[in-house]
Amino acid sequence: MKSPLCTICLKNYPLVCGNCQEKISEGEISELDIKVARVLVNLEDLFPSIKEVTFKQVFVADGVYVVLVGKGDVRRILGSGRRVLRQLEEELGAKVRLVEESRDPQKILRDLIRPVRILGINTIWLPDNSFERKVRISERERDNIPLTLEQLNNVIYEMTGERIRIVFD
């Protein structure tokens, strides 16, 4: 797995090389990032596709751990079933969502609510010239959304600065 720290240091943490120590000191990677990255890297043997994954960072919004990974990595991680996700949640004691790094709210939302699908998305202009995105999801899927609407909103806002509004059809 690619991450800000080299794989060996990730496995041996807190014993790290000078290069990685510098990244830690400069705040390029946080304690929380390391904690999550270590869980993932230790699953490499069990799920070899994780070796191809790029770990970016993790942030917590509303108690949910949002793990940012590279393009195509969500499929790489979840390809072998949802066991990786369950393992992460168990070891971190929190709800975890894997999201590919993006500024596109629709793409982020798709990762956040997976396997629930988005039916459609409209941009609604408000009188003050700002806008919000109205996202339609099937009423039948309402209970399958893994996060609360507020959590979804907060994560999207933190990542993109945009507001979304979810409506059920």
Ligand SMILES: [Zn+2]
């Ligand atoms: Zn290192």
